[in-house]
Amino acid sequence: MKESLIDLRVWRQFLAVAEELHFGRAAQRLHMTQPPVTQAIAQLEKTLGVVLFDRTRRRVALSPAGEALVPEVRELLARAQALPARARAAAAGEVGRVRLAFVSTIGFERLPVWVREFRLRSPDVALELVEATGDVQLEAFSRGEIDAGLMLHSPGSAPPGLERLVVSQEPLVLALPATHPLAKARKIRLADALAEPVVIFPRRIVPSLHDAIFDLYHGAGRTPRIAQEAIQMQTIVNLVWGGLGVAWVPESVMQFRRAGIVYRGAAEFEPEGRRRAPVALPSCETSLVWAAEAANPALARFIEFIGQ
Known part of the structure; x- marks a missing residue:
């Protein structure tokens, strides 16, 4: 077994033994028989090249190496357990990142309000803001450096080739x-x-x-x-x-x-x-613009929020 192939089952077995300090009780907790658990821990120790448990006939105790791994393994398993929910949240745009460029005029009043309200509604979506004029935003779009931009333009004259939502007229x-x-x-x-x-x-x-x-x-x-x-x-x-x-x-x-x-x-x-x-x-308009082919669920969520 290679280190990169150590799977989560082995770490669950390690944590059960570490918490029970008894191979039999750990096996019962895992709904297994004892021999496979004992063999898995022995193979894990061989793979890592360290002793994780000090064993005698009377007791099982964590070695210093084993004790050091316990909090890390707990975090690893907790994060692994959270992955399916996080994947569903990402697909729904509830987590993720939106890189937003903006012109200074929208930053005087409206943008701070939007940022505050959006973060309250979607705390797990990171809004990365950068102030940039329209020409700089177009260059950033071409390089894939931003997901959306707030651009100033004459009414009806937003840059072509981008989807847009008019957010203010003045x-x-x-x-x-x-x-x-x-x-x-x-x-x-x-x-x-x-x-x-x-x-x-x-x-x-x-x-x-x-x-x-x-x-x-x-x-x-x-x-x-x-x-x-x-x-x-x-x-x-x-x-x-x-x-x-x-x-x-x-x-x-x-x-x-x-x-x-x-x-x-x-x-x-x-x-x-x-x-x-x-x-x-x-007069002038400010539009939220983004690439038509954008496939960022967090961006879609932000666009929906701005359009409300």
Whole structure:
């Protein structure tokens, strides 16, 4: 017998003898006759090359090696007994792992709530979180490094080739330094806002939303004056505070309570044109996305939870 072929039956026999300290009583406990138990222990000792029991005619006692094995064998058998239930739980998505990437905007408020509630409902599913922009998430999908992602995009423009679930829709708002004249105006003329230098994210980060912002300028006959590009929304807001320009950001960014910043939504812009039509600012969506071929029961459980 090779060490790698020692099966659980032998360890059950060892533990019975170790706890009873009597081969006869151990055999009765195992519903066996004594000779096979005695032979199994002798073969185990031969395989391991150590004495597990000190035997005399009057008593059986654990050797130091045998005594050291008892807690390990108890744990081994307990874990083995739990395997069928754990396998069923894994198939049902009750245990496992979900590697989730997310954009910063969803992390301001909604993601922490989801994480807390999901962990309460599915404590044996490990959520591994990594903050990443959309372009980085797509690369991670291609390398198999994430199971799902929370991506920001223009409405209806989630990256192709992925399953998706829209989890939030929100308008863009204008971020201004509190000291800026437009921040103090009762109503803002869109033309005045579009004339300001703008701080914006690079197009590769969220192409559809970048294009929607540029369309706002082009529709008014203007070209954006880009003062600075930055990747994270918090950084963009900080640069606005520093006076580099204004920025169009998702409404959820208002949760990033930066002192000295004022946010103005569409309702605070002057109506335009002869009919005094309300100003229509771009909006954005955040979607949970995942690979169509994903076969992770824990991921399916997380998707179902988010979709509730």
